[in-house]
Amino acid sequence: MLRVRFTTEDLLRVTFADEPAPMVELTLALAALRRSDPLFAPWRQRTARTLPGAARPLLDLVPATGKGPLFLDPPSRGTEEGLDRVLSAPVPYVRGELVRIHAPGRRPTPWARLLAEGDREARRTLEDAVRAAIGGVLARPWERVRAGFDAERAWRLQTLAGQGLRATLEGLTAGARWNGSTLEFDSADDVEVTLDGQGLTLLPSVFWTGRPLVGRYVHGTFLVYPALAPLPLLDDPATGHSLAALLGRTRAAVLEQLVRPRTSTDLVRDLGLAKSSVSEHTKALRAARLITAQRDGRTVWHSCTPLGLELLSTRGSGP
Structure with missing residues (x-):
């Protein structure tokens, strides 16, 4: 179960993202390539055929669960800003995230081990891979990604105005429920997130159809949840x-x-x-x-x- 604990201060600081986060969508699109979600089957087949070879190292970092390294998907206002944040991530942070996603039971590739050590050539491979994935995965559907995000955000803000924050948060996904001031989501993992008065940013994704994910970044804590209309239905x-x-x-x-x-x-x-x-x-x-x-x-x-x-x-x- 995923539990998100709110204080009064946190509830006052719940916001919606202004626009889709391209690096988050990219990571979740790569996860969709590895899932067997029937909804995404035609998209997955087309994208897998045309995915540039330079982008394929990223598949070693992003599992089907979408829980890849946080340095790879920092929220940003554009792909260039996102790429800058990926490449400027401190080596200890990169190393820690790679250790997290490979433990237990997943052995890192030689490239991932070099990346964790701060190897310059490995960083150049990372840059080439992200640029290639942006062009090969995100560029063509981006207009639909943006349209889906805008419609989702408008719908939720309408719900917020009519029903309030409690109902809006509870309605983000099926099975969400309040237990006091804790918002609970069904999940295969047992995770508890305490916001400590820093608030929460809601970020819908048209590439994600699973349970909500929580990412704690330098720029704040984000709750990524599936948009009402996933990409294949737009x-x-x-x-x-x-x-x-x-x-x-x-x-x-x-x-x-x-x-x-x-x-x-x-x-x-x-x-x-x-x-x-x-x-x-x-x-x-x-x-x-x-x-x-x-x-x-x-x-x-x-x-x-x-x-x-x-x-x-x-x-x-x-x-």
Whole structure:
């Protein structure tokens, strides 16, 4: 069983991650390559065929359980920042994490032993492997990863507003339950995490379908849990036309962007639209009660209403 013990201070410091963590998703994608999850079977077959040879050393570090070395998946705001954090991890930290994942019963490869010793060539192999894996595993589905993350985060924030933090945390996965101020999850391991007033960051993953994982990093403690819609169930952007048929392609694209708050400037930049066009579409979506606008000084932030989120969550359904 996984037990997460909260103090009052911890509960006041529970937050949602602002965006997906690419290195965490990469590690869990590598774990998915090693699992026999039927949901991921077609993705696993395609990805295994095209996985660059340079990326394969990482498979020696990441087991099917997803509980790989924490130096390999630091939360970050982008792949370059993530890679910098991986490569700047102190040798004692790397060594300790490699000892942890290889004990008991797993013998490290010669490369992993050199990595634990701080060997420069082993570090270069690590850099090449991470870069190759980013390109071979994450690059193609990243738009869907981001869309799944945004929809998940919006849904949970809606739950938080309507039902409160206790119900939101208990609803992260089936079987989660409160025992006093301790949140318990079914798990094959017996693990207890005491937050000590530092709080917790919630991080959904579209590559993970197992029980929640807790990672304690320099930058805080993260609870990684499976998003409601895992990657294979997320529509490929090239094939999802139902919402576009209802609203029009451009207006649907604007609505999809607004599962997280965005400014008009963000929409102009990310969708390549004229400012007047953005204004027209946001006005129409507000009139339909699909989005709302909130002014902060000179800046106007647009975001989905619950009705807009419901429309997005049901796209693609039907006969």
